Amino acid sequence: MEIGDCYVGWATDEDIRTRGASGGLVTAMLAAALEKGLVEAVVVLKKLGEFEAVPVVTSDPEEVKAAAGSMHSVPIVLSRYLEYGTKVALPAKPCDARSTIEQAKRGQVDIDTTYIVGLNCGGTMHPAMTRKMLDVMYKLDPEDIEGEEIDKGKLIFETKDGEEHAIKIDELEEEGYGRRESCQYCFTNIPVMADIACGNWGVIGDLAGKGTFVEINTEKGIEILRNAIDSGAVEVTEADEKGKAIRAKVDGAMMKVAAAANEKYLAPIEGSHLDYYMNALKDCINCGACKTVCPVCACGEGAKCTEYSSAADTYKMSLFHLVRFVHLMDSCIGCGQCTDVCPADISLTHIYQRFARPMQDEFEYKPGMDMTTPPFFGVDLLEEGH
């Protein structure tokens, strides 16, 4: 097994294989890592309902197995729940993986003891929006839903009576439903920065729907997959060239969709920028939730942005926001958590991305892709002649 190798794998346990989104490989691999003592804990989402889940840090393999199956409507970034120094594994969408790496740069996570099991991601949905969408677009009662999946550009909901209801995602997004805005213009679909990248793109033939395509990116990736194979929890076969080509094609198609969304949402502001931003932030109630959930912020309590900003200020814009704008210019990964939690429904990710994207392009720096120091702190003294 080497870095760069691609496999198609599945869980040997029949129950995990059927409950898992595509062959249950990720669930089986995480459970095996716990059982064999490769890691001390795993961070997973504990399902509370179809649209609700809470992140848990667990050492119980049964709890990991219970979390099998994808959840498109719970967009929680797990990296904040990692503890420094604990050997831990987590299933990670590209934004989870990128924020884990950003946290590692800030000394919040030890990258050497963290196994990032990447998951392909085409986007997630906000739970409240999903409920509304089911009501308005699907004419279904959210309580009747038993499962959901995304297949061939359609979002499919399965009701308790076993029937499937499908609507094209494009159609949903035109109506203002569907994936979160930040997901629509996200360019990272395959988690190439994770230790191992898993997903159903590129699984063809008999295995379609029953297997997971795996690409190994690092030594840790080899370790965790090897551990699962040795303990008999998963089986793998070599991926064929056709599968690899299809995976690349799906990724390319998603990129094109993202580029179109980019044009749509992040088109240059017409008129006064200052009016635009003041208007966008006018409903802010100064709760600081956007900072609390931000997976790349490592300042903790008493951060500069909160400490020096007060609700009593009579400034035209809050100092809190201005400091956050600068801080996020080189580190915003566009995960969308801030928009999700904002009680005033301010599209914060959108605003941060407007500041961050031009700067990240200029420095050719994409946060969270590797351990490169952010340009804001990265003065190369040797290069400058000192």
Added chain:
Amino acid sequence: MAEATATGTTGEEWQPKIVMFCCNWCSYGGADSAGMGRFQQPPTVRVIRVMCSGRMDPMFILNAFLEGADGVLFSGCHIGDCHYVNGNYKATIKYKFLKAMVNELGLEDERLKLDWISASEGERYAEVVTEFTEQIKKVGPSPLKPEGVI
């Protein structure tokens, strides 16, 4: 300029308020030399001394704008002359980020400037201040100025 004269004192030309951050070792000395050399300069600048241009926190500059500054100048030792070896390199990076940020925010590009002034360059100090004041006079009062602040 109609708006500009409205906020100024009656009859006189509007004078911008400029906050200038000077590093302890070069630019603050430069300000001293300018005074000692009796170089004429407009009284628009409020100097704040920092130990090094690398100490400049973006927050200082943002706060200056929010408090009603029409322009912010910050200045340090010439590249290679930094008392702390590389503080002014760090200042350049911060300046780049701030410039992009201030532009995206919709403040005019002219309102923020980084320049290098050494302790012996009194004349240059006066020139930089005069030039920057002229520049700010052209763009008028800052749109971020709070209500009631002149």
